[in-house]
Amino acid sequence: MGAFDRERLAMLVQPDRVHRSVYADAGVFELEMERIFGRAWLVIGHESQVRERGDFFTTRLAREPVIVVRQDDGSVAVLVNRCAHRGTTVCAESRGHTQRFVCPYHGWSYDTAGQLRAVPVESGYRKENLNPLGLKRVPRVTTYRGFIFASAAPSGPSLEEFLGPARASFDDFVDRAPGGELEVAGGVFKHAYQGNWKLMLENHLDGVHPAHVHASSVAVARGAPEPGAPGEEHYFDIAVRQMRQNGAPESLWESIGVWTTPRGHGWLGDYHTDPRLVAGPGNPAFDEYRRRLAARAGDAEAERILGVTRWNTIVYPSCSFMSQFRQLRIIHPVAVDRSVVYTYSFRMKDAPPQMFRDTVAFANVVNGTGSWVLTDDLEVYERVQRGFGSGAVEWAYLGRGHGADVDEPDGTRRGGTGTSEVFIRAQFRAWLDYMTSEG
Amino acid sequence: MDVAQFLYHEARLLDTGQLEAWLDLFTEDAIYWVPLERDQQEAAETSSIIHDDRTLLELRVKQARHPRAHARLPLARTVHQVGNVMLLGDQNGELTVGSTLQLVEWRHERQRLWGALVEHRLRRAGGGFKIAHKRVDLVNSEGELDGIAILF
Numbered sequence: 001m002g003a004f005d006r007e008r009l010a011m012l013v014q015p016d017r018v019h020r021s022v023y024a025d026a027g028v029f030e031l032e033m034e035r036i037f038g039r040a041w042l043v044i045g046h047e048s049q050v051r052e053r054g055d056f057f058t059t060r061l062a063r064e065p066v067i068v069v070r071q072d073d074g075s076v077a078v079l080v081n082r083c084a085h086r087g088t089t090v091c092a093e094s095r096g097h098t099q100r101f102v103c104p105y106h107g108w109s110y111d112t113a114g115q116l117r118a119v120p121v122e123s124g125y126r127k128e129n130l131n132p133l134g135l136k137r138v139p140r141v142t143t144y145r146g147f148i149f150a151s152a153a154p155s156g157p158s159l160e161e162f163l164g165p166a167r168a169s170f171d172d173f174v175d176r177a178p179g180g181e182l183e184v185a186g187g188v189f190k191h192a193y194q195g196n197w198k199l200m201l202e203n204h205l206d207g208v209h210p211a212h213v214h215a216s217s218v219a220v221a222r223g224a225p226e227p228g229a230p231g232e233e234h235y236f237d238i239a240v241r242q243m244r245q246n247g248a249p250e251s252l253w254e255s256i257g258v259w260t261t262p263r264g265h266g267w268l269g270d271y272h273t274d275p276r277l278v279a280g281p282g283n284p285a286f287d288e289y290r291r292r293l294a295a296r297a298g299d300a301e302a303e304r305i306l307g308v309t310r311w312n313t314i315v316y317p318s319c320s321f322m323s324q325f326r327q328l329r330i331i332h333p334v335a336v337d338r339s340v341v342y343t344y345s346f347r348m349k350d351a352p353p354q355m356f357r358d359t360v361a362f363a364n365v366v367n368g369t370g371s372w373v374l375t376d377d378l379e380v381y382e383r384v385q386r387g388f389g390s391g392a393v394e395w396a397y398l399g400r401g402h403g404a405d406v407d408e409p410d411g412t413r414r415g416g417t418g419t420s421e422v423f424i425r426a427q428f429r430a431w432l433d434y435m436t437s438e439g
Numbered sequence: 440m441d442v443a444q445f446l447y448h449e450a451r452l453l454d455t456g457q458l459e460a461w462l463d464l465f466t467e468d469a470i471y472w473v474p475l476e477r478d479q480q481e482a483a484e485t486s487s488i489i490h491d492d493r494t495l496l497e498l499r500v501k502q503a504r505h506p507r508a509h510a511r512l513p514l515a516r517t518v519h520q521v522g523n524v525m526l527l528g529d530q531n532g533e534l535t536v537g538s539t540l541q542l543v544e545w546r547h548e549r550q551r552l553w554g555a556l557v558e559h560r561l562r563r564a565g566g567g568f569k570i571a572h573k574r575v576d577l578v579n580s581e582g583e584l585d586g587i588a589i590l591f
Binding site (some may be wrong): 185186187189190191192193194212213215216217219220221223224225234235236239240340345353356357360363364368369370372374375376378379380382383 | 475
């Protein structure tokens with residue numbers, strides 16, 4: 001990789017600016033696939049998607065087509081969806097239940113551990129050549145609080161070390177469920193955009209963009225009919241309240257806080273002041289929810305759980321999630337200028353049904369492929385990508401809050417204010433670390 | 440006005456950018472629904488690409504007119520080709536009408552082709568109809584889709 005040696009890479013990523021080629025150069029992208037996506041722990045799904053032995057779903061691990069399956073021994077495996085014989089994808093279904101994955105081409109069949117079990121016309125092969133063949137297993141798979149992580153690297157930091165202080169965001173996500181568990185439910189949005197994968201991660205903790213990118217949805221929501229009081233609510237309330245909230249004043253965004261970790265993760269404090277959006281008291285469903293949570297966890301622990309105010313958390317380089325409305329997005333890089341995002345909703349075990357209806361309403365208005373909000377984000381990502389395609393200007397500027405970052409005793413780095421671009425700088429610090437370390 | 444003519448009229452309002460007149464075709468209690476999943480039965484606990492009551496549908500039209508609606512400025516140019524119009528039911532004062540939709544969308548040098556099965560529930564009003572419910576099942580609703588900022 002002479003073209004992208006350490007010195008060259010370090011030149012592309014500087015403390016408060018990055019070269020446009022990190023978004024637009026196909027050679028950089030290939031190296032990212034190898035050194036970042038080929039090494040990091042990537043969130044790939046949730047255990048509720050594979051409850052029983054033989055349950056599976058297909059997805060991507062970075063660019064690789066994979067099958068996530070509950071094996072006979074009860075653990076989860078991630079298998080590369082590619083026949084050892086001629087390379088055919090052996091499974092075409094998005095999810096299901098099976099004992100065997102049978103290749104459509106020559107009938108080779110594999111068990112849920114990926115082991116080759118039957119080969120038609122077996123006499124045509126030397127046995128010792130067939131014996132080692134199977135579906136390639138992604139070498140490291142583990143779970144944390146129900147979330148499935150996979151790493152294509154046979155060795156590297158443990159998940160615990162990888163997540164660091166970002167682990168608390170997963171705890172927050174799961175702890176909020178009165179039954180102590182989450183399940184994937186309500187359908188999966190799959191949206192795509194003509195832009196680099198990093199652009200999504202650089203947007204989700206950005207507290208300045210809503211007032212501008214989402215100006216039109218904020219404006220129409222402000223002009224909408226008033227949401228109803230408890231007991232007199234309308235279907236449109238969640239949408240209107242959330243779009244209005246995106247127009248929160250600058251001083252609020254400044255005050256909420258944004259934190260980062262050395263591996264590029266980060267989270268933003270919650271900017272919601274509308275009690276209907278954050279399980280505030282007085283709403284019948286929320287009151288019941290708090291009662292159920294306290295019944296399991298005790299009053300003090302329930303207070304502590306509900307007092308955690310993390311909004312979006314980024315798990316670099318492929319995931320963004322939020323506990324308040326139980327949304328998780330996984331980004332799949334497809335090409336230097338093409339990305340696909342899967343958005344999952346989660347139901348909290350033992351929460352009142354209205355909580356999940358709020359989740360669905362929120363998903364539709366904010367994360368849906370046809371939403372008022374997401375569509376404007378995607379438009380901007382594509383316009384950034386178009387801009388970076390031009391060599392007339394070489395640099396992108398990441399200077400908001402630069403020089404005011406605060407290193408905390410727990411190893412996190414916090415923005416001087418909630419609107420700092422500290423999280424983008426942290427992502428590039430991790431980027432450079434991945435990209436310049438060998439082996 | 441016959442049912443097919445009404446559907447053509449609705450399509451023409453969208454294709455000529457008369458979004459406010461299009462909105463006026465809907466009843467006050469109308470639902471406009473683009474499901475996410477094939478054969479989706481409900482919209483309360485399963486996400487939808489669009490699931491709007493009349494209030495939200497109006498916000499959608501107003502957003503399209505906002506000077507900073509980045510994904511809608513300019514609005515995509517569209518042609519809605521309505522076909523296979525069939526009367527599927529006539530009860531409780533509502534006609535259920537099935538049709539197919541082929542839609543060509545063009546914006547920012549990108550052209551997209553959409554296909555959908557459509558079902559309208561229409562109420563007679565004056566000499567014509569009002570739309571009480573419109574469901575648009577895109578053939579690729581479960582696919583990996585770029586953002587959708589048009590109305591079907």
